[in-house]
Amino acid sequence: MSVITIKDKRFSASISAETIQKEVKRVADEINRDFAGKEPLFLSVLNGAFMFSADLMKHITIPCEISFVKLASYQGVTSTGRIKEVFGLNEDLTDRVVIILEDIVDTGQTMQHLLESLGARHPKEIHIATLLLKPDKLKVALNVEYVAMNIPNDFIVGYGLDYDGMGRNYPEIYTICDSDES
Numbered sequence: 001m002s003v004i005t006i007k008d009k010r011f012s013a014s015i016s017a018e019t020i021q022k023e024v025k026r027v028a029d030e031i032n033r034d035f036a037g038k039e040p041l042f043l044s045v046l047n048g049a050f051m052f053s054a055d056l057m058k059h060i061t062i063p064c065e066i067s068f069v070k071l072a073s074y075q076g077v078t079s080t081g082r083i084k085e086v087f088g089l090n091e092d093l094t095d096r097v098v099i100i101l102e103d104i105v106d107t108g109q110t111m112q113h114l115l116e117s118l119g120a121r122h123p124k125e126i127h128i129a130t131l132l133l134k135p136d137k138l139k140v141a142l143n144v145e146y147v148a149m150n151i152p153n154d155f156i157v158g159y160g161l162d163y164d165g166m167g168r169n170y171p172e173i174y175t176i177c178d179s180d181e182s
């Protein structure tokens with residue numbers, strides 16, 4: 001499908017499922033190389049990163065664990081600027097290597113909140129892997145070491161990303177049509 005409609009918005013296909021899978025595998029290969037001999041804990045940020053995390057983990061060959069945390073900062077097509085932790089992590093992070101798996105880093109405020117929260121649990125290292133990065137929208141300095149793709153500031157859906165809870169199920173990524181942007 002080249003154009004989809006979700007609720008009151010139209011979106012056009014912008015990143016194919018094949019491109020996504022190729023870039024996810026590339027990131028997994030980099031992580032496998034960089035963390036050989038370590039046993040990281042992957043921390044997937046729900047709901048958006050579930051597809052990225054699942055596909056990435058299929059290519060991870062090093063010993064590891066995965067856990068999940070749920071944070072929210074979006075309402076509709078805009079960030080609320082407030083981050084609330086819906087449910088958290090039960091694992092002991094003391095002296096652990098943690099790799100955060102995120103669907104998209106745009107302003108960086110959600111990630112900064114998560115880094116502060118995790119830092120209080122005394123991990124040995126914290127690394128960030130994201131499917132998508134909006135470098136022009138970053139408001140905080142972050143070291144995002146593993147980026148599958150840089151994208152412009154457009155609002156997107158698909159491959160785990162949503163518009164008001166809808167659209168996560170598409171295997172490709174769609175960008176909001178120009179006439180629909182607010």
